[in-house]
Ligand SMILES: Nc1ncnc2c1ncn2[C@@H]1O[C@H](COP(=O)(O)OP(=O)(O)OP(=O)(O)O)[C@@H](O)[C@H]1O
């Protein structure tokens with residue numbers, strides 16, 4: 001039992017969106033200096049509840065108490081003034097400003113009317129050293145990896161003296177190696193008296209980092225547990241309302257003779273010069289999943305972008321069904337049956353203001369069933385979108401809901417539904433289950449295997465070895481832009497692959 005005083009509490013919070021009841025009588029308590037996990041399916045209402053606490057949304061009814069006093073934040077500014085900080089599921093930094101500029105934005109320390117940049121910079125540096133949140137205060141946001149951008153978001157909250165920190169899926173954007181460091185930071189903050197709410201879909205993370213856990217299901221609190229007394233299986237069941245298979249069942253499958261997709265001696269330039277990929281050759285056969293293992297930043301992004309025609313190649317060939325596609329644009333590649341699930345769903349995957357239906361038709365909007373006589377056939381688009389909403393269990397009122405109104409995980413499901421339903425002969429999936437709940441992961445993994453069993457070739461890029469081992473028939477390790485090793489999962493171990501990923505090996 002936690003004997004610390006309750007610092008923040010919600011009582012019977014209800015949030016009704018025009019067509020969705022996102023929160024229904026949600027009552028939770030956060031104690032001083034604890035790490036509280038919030039777990040729940042995609043669309044269960046986690047982000048909504050946190051956005052209400054942070055003053056971004058107003059509840060339809062219900063109350064919030066901070067230090068025992070009823071509060072009603074009408075904006076994040078008010079929440080921040082009262083000691084709340086939040087790091088959102090999708091970051092909100094200004095890309096072309098520096099780290100320090102971003103951190104002080106909105107709360108510039110005054111020196112008359114000019115901003116004392118030097119003082120702010122010093123403070124940022126102090127905070128970053130105290131909590132081992134190392135980042136260069138003068139870097140531009142656009143030049144930082146997501147892991148570093150997250151540090152900036154946390155520093156921003158600390159700079160504003162947050163005593164309650166809300167973190168919406170902080171680990172979804174981190175590499176497994178970064179997660180440990182992040183947990184150390186979270187524990188240090190807790191020891192300094194900061195209370196933390198952390199949303200995650202990973203049951204082992206709930207076990208590793210939290211003191212207590214609330215489980216939300218379809219807008220309601222399905223339970224609260226002391227973390228030390230609950231098992232992963234029980235958490236999964238509470239969350240989904242049924243038992244979840246936490247391991248994938250993969251049956252042997254004979255792959256096709258001729259590769260469906262090949263890279264021959266591919267070299268690609270990185271963002272800031274230098275070779276991001278060097279002399280990469282690989283082939284994907286019909287009916288196999290080829291897994292690319294590697295630590296983030298070893299060429300995965302460039303590999304995916306080159307395959308989709310979003311980045312030009314410096315040397316080498318890209319071949320699909322025996323034909324050269326190196327010079328073709330993205331649209332032409334899609335038309336030939338190359339599919340892609342990108343790792344950044346907002347940048348390359350979806351057009352947020354457009355509807356689910358439009359997002360699903362995208363790229364093939366001039367073809368049947370989406371178009372008739374050169375104009376979009378909306379009824380046909382909607383009915384195929386509707387079928388996919390059912391099949392992929394996308395939690396949305398209907399096909400005309402805008403993508404931006406979906407929860408993060410459901411946005412991801414829209415992309416997967418679109419790409420899988422097009423039955424590509426070759427599918428590139430980059431971090432396909434990032435941000436998905438355990439039930440959705442179970443389903444997506446089985447769909448990927450179903451594609452393989454229907455003789456599509458799948459190239460899986462994932463930072464998670466567990467996912468690679470569950471799905472891949474062969475594993476290639478990408479290190480510093482080169483393929484350094486090929487392994488068979490049945491003759492290898494996560495530990496061995498991990499060694500090659502770090503540039504080691506026997
Ligand atoms: N601005 C909005 N307008 C309309 N509906 C919304 C809006 N924001 C969220 N919703 C809906 O409210 C429900 C809860 O969404 P929320 O983002 O809180 O889920 P979540 O638990 O954070 O899910 P995930 O794990 O996928 O991030 C979803 O059905 C979502 O579509």
Ligand SMILES: [Mg+2]
Nearest residue numbers: 047089407408
């Ligand atoms: Mg969310």
